[in-house]
Amino acid sequence: MTPYQTTNHYLEQGFELLKLDERYKTLLITPSRELRVELIIEKDDGTIGNFIGYRVQHDNSRGPFKGGLRYHPEVDVDEVRSLASLMTWKTAIVNIPYGGAKGGIQVSPRELTPRELEQLTRKFIDQIGEFIGPQTDIPAPDVNTNAQIMSWMFDQYSKRYGFSPGVITGKPVELYGSLGRDAATGRGCLFAIREVYKHKGESLKDKTFIIQGFGNVGSWLARLLMDEGAKVLAVSDIKGGIFNGDGLDIDKVFQHAKETGSVVEFAGSEPISNEDILTTECDVLTPAALGHVLTSKNANDVKAKYVLEAANGPCTAEADAILNRRGIVAIPDIFANAGGVTVSYYEWVQNNQFLRWTEDEVNKRLEETMVKAHKGLAAAMDEWSCSMRTAAFALAIQRVKEATDLRGLG
Ligand code: GLU
Secondary structure, eight states, X not given: OOHHHHHHHHHHHHHHHHTOOHHHHHHHSSOSEEEEEEEEEEOXXXXXXXXXXXXXXXXXXXXXXXXXXXXXXXXXXXXXXXXXXXXXXXXXXXXXXXXXXXXXXXXXXXXXXXXXXXXXXXXXXXXXXXXXXXXXXXEEEOTTOOHHHHHHHHHHHHHHHOOOGGGOOSOOGGGTOOTTHHHHHHHHHHHHHHHHHHHTTOOSTTOEEEEEOOSHHHHHHHHHHHHTTOEEEEEEETXXXXXXXXXXXXXXXXXXXXXXXXXXXXXTOEEEOTTGXXXXXXXXXXXXXXXXXXXXXXXXXXXXXXXXXXSSSOBOHHHHHXXXXXXXXXXXXXXXXXXXXXXXXXXXXXXXXXXXXXXHHHHHHHHHHHHHHHHHHHHHHHHHTOOHHHHHHHHHHHHHHHHHHHHXXX
């Protein structure tokens, strides 16, 4: 199954559970609008670079389209459709007033110079500008995009449409960004797993974690886990992984990664391959990078109690079924990593009012939102006796359906 088919498969499970009329499948599954744009830049060596960008707007019945933009060689329309749809259900699970969208450029940003990257980013906004806006569609960072890229987007959009800080979230704190946004996805993951354990009467203390991916989300989650007394046994990035059975000193790993550009060769660790890291024993396996890393090939070998989906779509449908059968609980992406878009919402609220909240205020609100979302999910799992993923999709479908019904077809 492709990523989009996988997401639709989960939606079908939700529809089945809710016994919804066929008409809702037509209304809720397919995207509302898909943009495919050509981006032409002049490279530093004088040659022409030609890239393809996408923005897929899935559903806006609960509010403006919302979702990140990723820069990656594997970005394609099927993946973007899947990710856009996931945003619709994610914003519904945490109950923030948005719909879902996603976009990206098929490019390896490492192969571009900073000037080329800026030019490409500005061209992208020129091409999608008339379809986004603070009240229509609000992009944000995702894989390989960051606060600097959001600054260029904000600037480019504002040149043509007037000063609009609310058109993009994930901006730097110095340029209308929110305190706490950088850590928000990792912090949200921490609250998600903390609440899952709390529900069983347990804490995170001494729980063992493995984190695949040490980018913004994985590295923040790892650092925050240290404060809870949990142990991170292994982490990885594209160059490889590192393992220490007694737990890694994450602050030092972070420092090492910052200085050398990778976690590999960290003193006080053994190397571990990117395949083996997914099947090493731990309490919580956390994929925090790209989609479809747990498949029918390795899901039978996962030796964790929980899979915390910090990444979007890390399990194939086959892997999800295998994990379910083996009693391994997948904490679904649309709940687990919703902290990022939640604080994006807080950033947008602050932008709309031209004020700034303290970091404590942002973190406190994020915690309340994640705790409440978990309560809703736990109650839904009890009521429907289903997996956390099916409960999450069904709950989200109910909310989007209600908004769709109330608005009518027009
Ligand atoms: N890219 C993040 C996600 O997948 C954040 C999206 C946003 O803040 O709009 O949830």
